[in-house]
Amino acid sequence: MRIDKFLKNSRIIKRRTIAKEACDGKRVSINGKLAKSGDIVKIGDIIEVRFGNGELKVIVKEIIDNPKKEQAADMIEKME
Template sequence: MRIDKYLKNSRIIKRRTIAKEACEQGRVFINEKRAKPGDEINIGDIVQVNFGTGAMKIKVLKISDNVRKDDAIELYELID
């Protein structure tokens, strides 16, 4: 799955266009490598998203296309 779509499905970033812009601005990393919006993620990858006030580091646990809001937290595990 593309990183921009995963960030939107997991509710880490609210909209896919915002997730795409974050990748283009160099604020998203997959396994400590700068991510492009179309980069694929796999289970077990470490994703870091730098926001204006801080950073969020997660481990990918599941990848799913259709996720309810309540189940989105099950897609990842917070690190740090």
């Protein structure tokens, strides 16, 4: 699954266009490498997203195409 779609489906970012802009703005990385919006996410990947002055680091646990709200939380596991 594309990183921009994954960020939207897992509800890390609200809209796919904003997720694409975050990737293009070099604020998203997959396994330590800067991500482009078309990069593919796999189970076990570590995603880092930088928001303003904060940062969110998660592990991909599951990939679901059209998750319901309850399923979205199961797609990721937050790291410290």
